[in-house]
Amino acid sequence: MSLRYAVLTLLDIEPGSGYDLKRRFERSVSHFWSASHQQMYRELHRLHDEGLLDCTEQPQAGKPDKKIYSLTDRGREALRAWVQQPPPAQKIREPFLIQLFAGHHLSREQAQDAVQRQLDQHRALLDSYLEQNEKVLHSDPKLQEQYWLAHQTLLLGIEAERTWIEWGEKMLRKLGEPDKQ
Amino acid sequence: MSLRYAVLTLLDIEPGSGYDLKRRFERSVSHFWSASHQQMYRELHRLHDEGLLDCTEQPQAGKPDKKIYSLTDRGREALRAWVQQPPPAQKIREPFLIQLFAGHHLSREQAQDAVQRQLDQHRALLDSYLEQNEKVLHSDPKLQEQYWLAHQTLLLGIEAERTWIEWGEKMLRKLGEPDKQ
DNA sequence: GTGGACATGTAAAACGTTACATGATTGA
DNA sequence: TCAATCATGTAACGTTTTACATGTCCAC
Numbered sequence: 001m002s003l004r005y006a007v008l009t010l011l012d013i014e015p016g017s018g019y020d021l022k023r024r025f026e027r028s029v030s031h032f033w034s035a036s037h038q039q040m041y042r043e044l045h046r047l048h049d050e051g052l053l054d055c056t057e058q059p060q061a062g063k064p065d066k067k068i069y070s071l072t073d074r075g076r077e078a079l080r081a082w083v084q085q086p087p088p089a090q091k092i093r094e095p096f097l098i099q100l101f102a103g104h105h106l107s108r109e110q111a112q113d114a115v116q117r118q119l120d121q122h123r124a125l126l127d128s129y130l131e132q133n134e135k136v137l138h139s140d141p142k143l144q145e146q147y148w149l150a151h152q153t154l155l156l157g158i159e160a161e162r163t164w165i166e167w168g169e170k171m172l173r174k175l176g177e178p179d180k181q
Numbered sequence: 182m183s184l185r186y187a188v189l190t191l192l193d194i195e196p197g198s199g200y201d202l203k204r205r206f207e208r209s210v211s212h213f214w215s216a217s218h219q220q221m222y223r224e225l226h227r228l229h230d231e232g233l234l235d236c237t238e239q240p241q242a243g244k245p246d247k248k249i250y251s252l253t254d255r256g257r258e259a260l261r262a263w264v265q266q267p268p269p270a271q272k273i274r275e276p277f278l279i280q281l282f283a284g285h286h287l288s289r290e291q292a293q294d295a296v297q298r299q300l301d302q303h304r305a306l307l308d309s310y311l312e313q314n315e316k317v318l319h320s321d322p323k324l325q326e327q328y329w330l331a332h333q334t335l336l337l338g339i340e341a342e343r344t345w346i347e348w349g350e351k352m353l354r355k356l357g358e359p360d361k362q
Numbered sequence: 363g364t365g366g367a368c369a370t371g372t373a374a375a376a377c378g379t380t381a382c383a384t385g386a387t388t389g390a
Numbered sequence: 391t392c393a394a395t396c397a398t399g400t401a402a403c404g405t406t407t408t409a410c411a412t413g414t415c416c417a418c
Contacts (some may be wrong), residue, residue: 002276003405009283019369032278039406041371066369080286086298087276095183095268097213097337102190103330105261111330117267149284149292152355156278156348163344167337174333182407184377200397220378222399247397 002088006033007043008052008071008079013147015070018044031129031157044069052078112175119168126161129154183269187214188224189233189252189260194328196251199225212310212338225250233259293356300349307342310335 010024018040047053052075058066136151191205199221228234233256239247
């Protein structure tokens with residue numbers, strides 16, 4: 001039920017197509033949400049049917065038509081109402097931590113490799129968040145002020161990745177100690 | 182697809198009923214997974230049908246019978262094989278951060294209240310994780326060694342909560358500055 | 363001429379949530 | 391006597407994932 005409000009939020013900031021939205025999910029809210037293109041298209045259809053979104057088709061030379069969605073007044077009202085309610089609980093799903101939890105089935109080398117792979121991924125994530133952050137810091141100060149809260153969510157994402165990376169590095173050090181296990 | 186391995190992992194450490202499992206999810210892996218009792222029962226039935234779990238009914242005075250599940254050899258083998266594979270990507274779902282992302286629909290007071298509520302929840306979570314940690318540190322050193330990797334996942338959960346709490350406190354300070362926004 | 367980005371969709375399967383259903387025991 | 395805990399389940403519904411499907415343009 002939260003996906004629809006994530007969609008409304010991004011379209012409230014700037015209208016766009018399903019395809020656009022998918023990329024914007026990856027680029028700007030990946031630190032707290034993700035969704036496939038199929039989820040986008042279905043949600044866009046539903047929101048349109050319910051009158052929360054307007055749709056204008058924009059013909060493009062060579063490429064398929066783009067369906068540009070934007071919030072209706074009712075859409076903006078629905079988003080505003082939801083934003084002011086207590087949020088549904090967060091959901092954490094970390095398959096990697098299940099694997100460590102069952103880590104008595106891993107050799108020390110396997111555990112090291114597994115942690116190292118995750119560490120690489122989290123470092124790449126941190127880099128991409130830092131890049132986003134740079135973009136924000138070099139953007140129009142008026143926009144920065146308007147979307148100050150949105151920017152704070154990115155800073156949380158950055159700190160979360162740093163925490164993960166520190167933990168991963170500590171793990172590798174501990175797994176490298178010859179007396180351990 | 183990961184739920185089944187979370188179930189196998191917990192039953193591998195100690196056999197138990199669906200009801201037991203549900204509580205163990207809440208008590209020992211809530212920092213990276215959660216599931217309802219219906220999910221447990223359905224998954225247990227499936228795993229039993231597929232021959233990965235054994236089931237023995239244990240009559241109890243007064244209470245309904247307990248169905249105690251434990252891993253078969255094939256179950257243990259399936260878990261071991263999965264644990265050694267690259268894990269599926271983690272899924273982050275944080276409705277609260279969507280609300281902040283759409284925070285231009287919030288007054289400063291509403292934002293403060295919202296952050297404060299989340300902060301309270303995360304402090305409670307941290308407390309419960311620290312309590313779990315204390316229990317581990319006072320348990321049999323042999324068990325501590327055996328489940329050393331499992332314990333490390335809890336330490337990550339603790340650090341993640343601390344990061345969140347620091348961020349929330351910083352947010353409240355910034356939202357309290359009269360020049361902000 | 364091949365692979366990637368653009369652009370949208372259907373269908374089925376798997377997974378997750380909510381509501382409903384039962385029934386005993388224990389403690390306030 | 392009321393609510394909580396123990397213990398298991400069905401049914402319906404909603405969400406998410408995976409596979410299939412199509413077609414253009416552009417750069418290498």
